[in-house]
Amino acid sequence: MRPILMKGHERPLTFLKYNREGDLLFSCAKDHTPTVWFADNGERLGTYKGHNGAVWCCDVSRDSTRLITGSADQSAKLWNVQTGTLLFTFNFDSPARAVDFGVGDDLAVITTDPFIELPSAIHLKRISKDPSEQTAKSLREIRGPVGRINRAVWGPLNKTIISAGEDAVVRIWDSETGKLIKESEKESGHVKAITSLSKSADGSHFLTGSVDNSAKLWDTRTLTLIKTYVTERPVNAVAISPLLDHVVIGGGQHAVDVTTTDRRAGKFEAKFFHKILEEEIGGVKGHFGPINALAFNPDGRSFSSGGEDGYIRLHHFDPDYFHIKV
Amino acid sequence: MTITMERPASANQSNKPRWGDLEDDDDRGEDYGYFAPPEVVTETDEHGVKKVISYKIKDDGRKAKITTTIRIRKLAKTRLSKRAIERRSWPKFGDAVNTDDGARLTIPSTEEIIIERPRAPGSKADEKNPGDALGQLGVKGGAVLMVCRTCGKKGDHWTSKCPYKDLAPPPEGFVDKPTSEAPSASSGAAKATYVPPSQRQGADRSGQEMRRRNDENSVRVTNLSEDTREPDLQDLFSTFGPVSRVYIAYDQKTGMSRGFGFVNFVHKSDAEKAIAKLNGYGYDNLILRVEWAAPRTN
Numbered sequence: 001m002r003p004i005l006m007k008g009h010e011r012p013l014t015f016l017k018y019n020r021e022g023d024l025l026f027s028c029a030k031d032h033t034p035t036v037w038f039a040d041n042g043e044r045l046g047t048y049k050g051h052n053g054a055v056w057c058c059d060v061s062r063d064s065t066r067l068i069t070g071s072a073d074q075s076a077k078l079w080n081v082q083t084g085t086l087l088f089t090f091n092f093d094s095p096a097r098a099v100d101f102g103v104g105d106d107l108a109v110i111t112t113d114p115f116i117e118l119p120s121a122i123h124l125k126r127i128s129k130d131p132s133e134q135t136a137k138s139l140r141e142i143r144g145p146v147g148r149i150n151r152a153v154w155g156p157l158n159k160t161i162i163s164a165g166e167d168a169v170v171r172i173w174d175s176e177t178g179k180l181i182k183e184s185e186k187e188s189g190h191v192k193a194i195t196s197l198s199k200s201a202d203g204s205h206f207l208t209g210s211v212d213n214s215a216k217l218w219d220t221r222t223l224t225l226i227k228t229y230v231t232e233r234p235v236n237a238v239a240i241s242p243l244l245d246h247v248v249i250g251g252g253q254h255a256v257d258v259t260t261t262d263r264r265a266g267k268f269e270a271k272f273f274h275k276i277l278e279e280e281i282g283g284v285k286g287h288f289g290p291i292n293a294l295a296f297n298p299d300g301r302s303f304s305s306g307g308e309d310g311y312i313r314l315h316h317f318d319p320d321y322f323h324i325k326v
Numbered sequence: 327m328t329i330t331m332e333r334p335a336s337a338n339q340s341n342k343p344r345w346g347d348l349e350d351d352d353d354r355g356e357d358y359g360y361f362a363p364p365e366v367v368t369e370t371d372e373h374g375v376k377k378v379i380s381y382k383i384k385d386d387g388r389k390a391k392i393t394t395t396i397r398i399r400k401l402a403k404t405r406l407s408k409r410a411i412e413r414r415s416w417p418k419f420g421d422a423v424n425t426d427d428g429a430r431l432t433i434p435s436t437e438e439i440i441i442e443r444p445r446a447p448g449s450k451a452d453e454k455n456p457g458d459a460l461g462q463l464g465v466k467g468g469a470v471l472m473v474c475r476t477c478g479k480k481g482d483h484w485t486s487k488c489p490y491k492d493l494a495p496p497p498e499g500f501v502d503k504p505t506s507e508a509p510s511a512s513s514g515a516a517k518a519t520y521v522p523p524s525q526r527q528g529a530d531r532s533g534q535e536m537r538r539r540n541d542e543n544s545v546r547v548t549n550l551s552e553d554t555r556e557p558d559l560q561d562l563f564s565t566f567g568p569v570s571r572v573y574i575a576y577d578q579k580t581g582m583s584r585g586f587g588f589v590n591f592v593h594k595s596d597a598e599k600a601i602a603k604l605n606g607y608g609y610d611n612l613i614l615r616v617e618w619a620a621p622r623t624n
Contacts, residue, residue: 003435023410033421038414042432047420064409084419272441282441313435321441 001321003286004042006312008035013306015057016295019064024081025295025304026067027312030054034069036081039297039304042314048079050086057098057151061105066127068108070096076110078131087131094118098151101127102158107139107175109161111149120149122163124175142178145171151197153206155220162220164194164208172223182223189225190216195235201242201298209235215249217275229273237293243300244322245275250291250305270294270305274326281324286313374398543570543591544619545600550574551610552583562609563589567596588619 011030018025018039025039032051037044053073060067060081067079072095078088090096094115101108108127114120122142128134147166155162160181161173168191170184184190192212199206205226209215211234217227229249237250252268268290269283289308296303302316365380378394475485547559560572574587591597597618605616 001439001441002437003439005433005435006431007433008431021407021410023406023413035420035422037432044418044422044431045416046418046422049420064413082413082416082419269442280444282443284439284441286435286439315439318441324441 001315001318004314004316006037006042006044006314007310008037008044008047008312009033009310011054012289012308012310013293013312014055016293016304016306016312017058017060018295018297018304019060019081020062020298021064022298024060024064025312025314026058026060027293027306028055028058028069029306029310032071032073034058034067034079036067037312037314039302039314042312046084048077048084048086050077050079050089051075053095056096057100059099059101059108061101063105066105068099068101068110068127070099070110072096074112076108078127078134080131088134088136090123090125090136092123094120097148098153100153102154104158107154107158109152109154111152111163111165113148114146119143120145120147120165122149122152122161122173124161140175140178142173144180145169147193150193150195151208153197153199156203160220162197162206164197166193168192168194168210168212170194170197170208170218170223184218184223184225190214196238196294198238198240198294200240205240207238207240207247209238209249209251211235215247215273217247227275227278229278231267231271233267234290237291237305239294239296239303240275241296241300241303242298246281247273247275248294248296248303249273250294252287252290252308254290268307270303277326279326281326284315287311370398374400543594543597545589545591545597546586546617546619547589547604548586548615548617549612550583550585550587550614551612552585554583554587554610556587559587559589562604563591563600566591566600566603568592 006027009027009029009031013027013029015028016025017027023039024045025037026034027037028034032049032053032055034048034051034055035044036046036048048067048069051069051071051073053071055069055071058067058069065081066087067081068076069079070076074092074095076090076092076096076099077086078090079085080087090110092110092112095113096110097113098111099108106127106129108125110123110125112118112121112123120143124139124141126135126137126139142161145163145165145167149163149165151165152161152163154160154175155172158175161175162170163173164170169189171180172182173179174181190208190210190212192210194208194210196209197206199220203220205217205219207215207217213231213234215229215231215235215238216225217229218224219226229247231249231251233251233253235249235251239248241247248270249272250270268287269285270291271283272281273279274281284305287305287307287309289310291305291307293306294303302314304312304314306312363381365378368377368379370376375395375397378396380392380394382390382392384390472482472484474483474488477488545563550559554574556572556574559574560569563569563572568591569589570592571590572587573589575584576582577584589597589600591600601616601618604614607614607616
């Protein structure tokens with residue numbers, strides 16, 4: 001396959017997200033402007049200007065009208081997807097890290113980093129249909145985990161919130177009461193910080209990637225460990241194929257070491273694993289820095305990766321990808 | 327797309343139209359359009375190829391026949407939702423308004439990326455068995471290449487497949503010979519090959535001997551896992567006796583272990599013990615191969 005290279009960002013990529021139909025691709029980077037691209041040919045549709053810091057995460061509503069972004073400028077912003085106009089700003093006292101729309105798009109979860117004396121927190125916000133009625137009031141605030149919460153997503157029917165972060169523990173919270181329901185076990189769980197979390201298409205299971213060189217597949221309801229995929233480098237990004245029993249894992253050596261070693265040592269490939277057999281299927285090379293973001297197109301026929309090198313690489317699979325035998 | 331030109335026989339060869347001229351004539355050609363025969367479009371065949379034949383009268387009254395061959399190929403089947411089609415026509419916004427920039431930002435990769443299948447560490451992508459290839463060569467090409475080192479038979483079998491292998495004396499390659507024997511062994515082979523003066527019988531070998539001693543109780547360890555470090559090897563081998571040197575080969579570029587190393591023992595008996603015990607020993611999921619380090623061939 002011949003990937004499409006998109007060099008719209010001047011700083012490392014942090015997050016990639018497709019909309020539901022898979023025709024738009026949203027990218028976040030450490031430069032301050034999230035960008036939207038056409039996911040078929042990689043043409044740039046627009047940029048969302050207004051943030052004043054690295055943008056860590058984004059999510060798009062199911063009807064592709066609204067975008068929420070979380071940024072290191074201590075804010076999360078709501079945008080009009082079509083025009084790029086800013087609809088609302090949620091201000092916090094510390095950098096916002098993860099954002100996620102709930103089912104129905106009337107709820108959003110935003111996590112904030114620990115900052116000086118402030119511990120990290122998970123904020124639940126109500127998103128109004130009419131942006132003029134939007135308020136900054138939090139429905140609930142959950143505190144507890146130590147260190148950054150790198151990802152927080154909604155569980156089935158918005159009943160739970162799944163969070164994972166620097167303390168290497170995956171937690172499931174009750175979104176109504178804010179109480180902790182389940183916690184991943186020390187023995188089976190990750191050993192080091194969890195960098196990424198990605199839900200399956202139906203939300204029944206999810207994949208976490210960690211700097212302990214592994215990615216783990218968990219059951220969303222029971223939080224039982226299903227599978228473990230082991231690589232030889234820190235995992236920064238994970239994604240689950242919505243079409244085949246594949247997972248893709250991206251990472252590479254730590255960004256600070258990149259310039260001191262050979263490119264071959266970095267292992268900046270996106271590695272494909274068989275979801276059930278836990279066996280490596282293949283690797284897709286191309287980035288010359290660690291992969292920070294991965295996303296599968298909802299149709300499962302293309303995927304994109306974003307790297308520390310500032311490039312987004314959009315891969316449309318060759319026909320033979322769909323017949324790979326393990 | 328192919329364009330063929332038909333010119334009247336009387337046309338001067340030097341008047342041959344150029345590609346550059348063709349471009350210019352496209353616009354003016356319309357004036358003469360009504361003189362030209364109508365356009366003919368052939369049906370699309372099973373390969374998706376169709377031909378469009380059109381005629382054009384040029385300024386100088388010459389008639390040009392333009393045959394355009396078009397192949398229609400379906401690149402991919404996609405089902406687009408109405409919303410997605412609608413979004414396709416959305417105007418650009420933000421920094422993307424400047425379309426010149428946008429074209430520069432998105433470029434198809436110049437290199438073809440393939441999904442690389444993983445393979446066992448150490449194996450080559452398409453490794454052929456050199457023995458088989460050479461064996462066939464030997465049968466075909468006069469059997470000169472295939473000489474059994476055990477029984478000396480030519481063109482019949484390889485050394486490893488020799489039927490008299492069990493009768494033959496053990497190969498000398500891995501036996502650590504005392505240095506005094508080394509010159510005599512090399513002089514035996516000196517009948518045909520050049521032997522440097524320093525290695526000939528009676529040469530002053532005092533300097534060499536110093537080096538030899540260093541290599542003497544050297545044990546080569548192969549099939550080490552990539553995670554094994556020198557202290558690990560030290561731990562493993564020091565149980566047999568004092569170890570003077572432990573070395574693991576690392577790739578200079580990547581810093582990864584290359585999977586083999588050397589251990590030097592102070593006493594030869596310890597080295598023997600280590601080889602006997604650790605050859606075939608399972609270490610970190612791999613089966614170690616421990617043998618005498620072959621003396622350098624320089």
